[in-house]
Amino acid sequence: MKAAMVTNTFVIAIALSAMAAATAIAGPLTDRIAAGKPIRLGFANEVPAAYLGKSGEPEGFVNIMTLDVLKKMGYDKIEPVQTEWGGLVPGLQAGRFDIITGGMFILASRCENVAFAEPIYKAGEAFLVPAGNPKHLRNYDDLLKSGVTGAGYANIQHAKAAGVDAAKIMEVPGPPEILAAVQAGRADAGAGTPILVGELAAGSRGKLEVTDPAAMPKDSFNWGGLAFSKEDQEFIAAFNAALKEYIGSEEMMKAVAKYGYTKDWLPGDENNTKWICANR
Template sequence: MIANISRRNVLQGAGVAALGAVFAVVATGCATVTPAGEAVDGGSDLLALAKKQGYLRVGIANEPPYTQVNSDGTVTGCEPDVLKAVCKRLGIDDVQGIITPYESMIPGLQANRWDAVAAGLFMKQSRCAEVLYSEPVIVSTESFGVPIGNPKNILAVADVLADSSLRIAVLPGGFEEGILNTAKVPAAQQVKVNDGRSGIEALAADRADAFFLPTLSLRALAETDKSFETTEQVPDAPRTGSGAAFRTTDTAFHKAYNTELAAFKKTPEFKEILDTWGFDAAAVEGVTADELCKTEG
């Protein structure tokens, strides 16, 4: 089972829209997955419990290359693949993925619907105040997806602030929404979309002038959709990165995870995973969660 996140918590063969619909059912059922008397809560030993029951429940997204739902319902992607490898080193043989929107990831974690988040949930001050992040697995940049030729010349957040007519698509609860809010881009200029595909559709339908998303996410979308182009790195967007996120009470698990993650980063397998998904393992070297958690938002 370690080769793929468990299929028990995702709908086999379903598309992204169906996966979103099934999330409510999966999340509701999570409270009863663990036997009575052994529920994961703030006072439990998550590491001991996960070893005993043989699995860890993880909140994920469907945003390649960070996370990806395959046609058969299995989940892969850079962050889940790293998390599976580290969990195996901890003696946890199965990782069960639960699809959820970004704005629900931390609330669901705090409500014990899952035990961790591994979904490209970028570190920033507000999130770091609510969860314990592992050390970074990836460091990422931001770009705009724009119509071919970038007719409105949108290259920076400053361009959005300078023209109140511009409409920028963002994922609710996403890091990019936080960047716009921190820059005081009015809500009227923000077009909320459900996922990557919805953002590109908003561009095509002229409901948005640009789609703000991580550079690699936009490039992954562009592999199957040639209706838009991806700008260079947005110069006034902060450098960011992500790792697994845990409840603030799961300090023992967090410490053990970081220890094994540090060891795993020294293996060829870590670089292989990042290379597979288009990330640069060297970009993570020397970058700490403490540094990334200083990002405003």
């Protein structure tokens, strides 16, 4: 009788341990989904990558790609959460949303704090400058030599790596602030992806223009991806599997065309997130 009781206790202990392990592996996002809660997408107001539409729906090519992949995984209960760019990583870590969809570059410094899925786009850089580019600013070396002020947010590290004086770098929360700084003359150039600064220039009524991305150093290319909590590895693996089937497909290219995303933006197969985290 005693032996039987010991055996039953042992079996129950193993079962409980297995359940606890499964819960630990699942991660907070899987737990939310199991509880019937929506998947919360966190992003800043960053046209054309991610922003709120007129009816409060998530818009932008990163958001649309995310929604498509999640739908293929069977998830369509979504809640958008718009915040400032600087609040994205802290917000994810604090559990205020579940996925950062703001077109965030995959960088080593960020890989220490969040877990990125495989990249969804590759982008070079360009400057937003006054029409005619009166100070002839084409790249970070030009900023360094001329001693002028540049504004940006995701590209700040490239200016610093080129030796630009930190006092000449205006770090701003996002694209609207880049536009305002260059328009007001507080910055001589604003750095960003060609598609981003192109959008800003298009709305300036000819007062601003975009420099040639080819003038930028080759190592200025970055890859963008979605960021998750480091505890959501199981979900990330499933997301990557669905993303692999979707990225570059006719369905995807049709969905993102209106945002300016072209085949030139596809991330390619040569560099995965592990490599990018170690080299950017």
